[in-house]
Amino acid sequence: MATTSTLDTLNIALPAKLPLDSGQELENVCIAYQTYGELNADRSNAILVCHALTGDQHLASPHPITGKPGWWQRIVGPGLPLDTDKFHIICSNVIGSCMGSTGPASLAPDGKPYGMRFPVITIRDMVRAQIAMLDVMGIERLHGVVGGSMGGMQALSLSANFPERAARIMVIASTARHSAQNIAYHEVGRQAIMADPAWQGGDYYGSGQTPDKGLAVARMAAHITYLSEAGLTEKFGRRLQNRPNGEKGEKSFGFDADFQVESYLRYQGLSFTDRFDANSYLYITRATDYFDLAEEHGGRLADAFTDTKSRFCVVSFDTDWLYPTAESRNIVHALNASSAPVSFVELSAPYGHDSFLLNVPALDRVIKGFLEG
């Protein structure tokens, strides 16, 4: 297995060119990944976890840039929902991203960074790369695939396009297609990045300038959609910031961050630029906007699951207004129509879309039950 360890991660160089939905091919593709728990002798206990838009392979290991715990650290380990005593958990960075897998910051065959010469990719392309990785690993059939948000799109796409490759498909807080509103928010983010002169048409690598301001605005706009209105109200309401000198918060009658929610959002925007590449944000948001599983199957979602041999579990959250429960029901109806075994639950959690990343014990139980059932 052609693996190397750089940047605190494992890497696989794909042996062949990767065909893309655009008709192009991607050469010299590298997939960065992490694993947790041992692969058993017959290679039958592997679970692929697919990460969300700005996630990465550091599922349960410290992030190499921020030093923060893995994004699903809470549920990975012996006896935990992603049980490392039983399963070999694999999480790989999607192509187009910036944590080691080939993306717009990678070097093109001409030795210069791709920038906007990187081909536009789709969710299915991301999945093709993961299947190619599994081929290198010698894993024929996964015990399961689990993904939240964009990770759920990958799980759906894998089940539709590679129906033999996974026994269990778990789709959390996700959708089978991006809505007009979803596309609209992403377009705001892309325009914010491309409006930043430091973006330089995407050729900012090595220029000493990166479009951090535009990327921060994109993140701020998107971040609002990850939270519930009620959650924001409970967390911040209209509470004012205390001043650095310890003064109790008062309106400044200026444009400083008076409200705690302003300060929080600014921090979210700013800190994001430390760990994420603006071009990757463009490409990955584009991939999710292009996602429409029914369209790929003649316009009828049920036809995406005709050949499925998997069991499904679909989970939504009652406060998620980015991918509301209706989107999950849409998936469940299509699975029912194609006679696929599916369990569905709408969980109650106050955190909006981000619930899938946060401490929701009911979700932990659903994950454990589904993967061990």
Place this chain on the structure above:
Amino acid sequence: MATTSTLDTLNIALPAKLPLDSGQELENVCIAYQTYGELNADRSNAILVCHALTGDQHLASPHPITGKPGWWQRIVGPGLPLDTDKFHIICSNVIGSCMGSTGPASLAPDGKPYGMRFPVITIRDMVRAQIAMLDVMGIERLHGVVGGSMGGMQALSLSANFPERAARIMVIASTARHSAQNIAYHEVGRQAIMADPAWQGGDYYGSGQTPDKGLAVARMAAHITYLSEAGLTEKFGRRLQNRPNGEKGEKSFGFDADFQVESYLRYQGLSFTDRFDANSYLYITRATDYFDLAEEHGGRLADAFTDTKSRFCVVSFDTDWLYPTAESRNIVHALNASSAPVSFVELSAPYGHDSFLLNVPALDRVIKGFLEG
């Protein structure tokens, strides 16, 4: 009456300095306004219409820059809900704006544009300026005040702070305080503007550069909140743009506006910059974020209406997620608690927050009935 006609509008120079909530005073304040219908002999038939965030005084007359019909043209005229046979309709541009009333683009006493030296204003400050305008006009008591969105905030503030000045208060698609989510969206817009190097700390007047890119992104982000998810889906769904050469829409596998909703949003952002000043956007969003009518009255909203002599009408729309019906109910409960006569209706309309500006016949009937009752 010190009125002049410039820029296709009427102007009043306020005779005294305007005291502001910040503790500052604003000198040489000019109020730009329009009127429709005759003022009667005892000056008792005047209705003040308060405009929304990016609205203006051109209620029912062509916009001097865009040439488009007035923003409420549809309902102003003989026999219409704002009946010019019966009423003298006044609509004035709020201070801080950019259509003739004093704002950040106006000249400060030193002869240079204020820019960010313009004082931060509040909704109450806007109302103070309107009351000063009415004083110049010799209008003691309005037949009514009508406002949608930020206009509704002004109507509420007028009733709380100048309870003798209006017989009827009509609040449409509005709120008594900006929520954390409302503030968050505005903060994204402000950061988008201030991230644009052309903003130049607000001193862009006369520089030949204006922060159009930042302002366009701000408008795009805000515009999404004005529409309903269902409305966006119905209007655009995932339909693709036809290409300029007439080719049927296909995915470009690039970053052009493939989806109609992208193209629509880009147009909304771009066209906004033709008619609006970025600094005004900063100041007016700040004013709405600061708005909390209960806070101004010891934390109890009902106390804002203790001295009211007015009748109230509150209208919300079922698809408005910017200022949802719950916010209107909050106002109605406070009015009930202070024994003020109030009628309340939640109207069904598919357009989200923007319903108050669009063709909703039920709204027309409610307006006409309330103002003539």
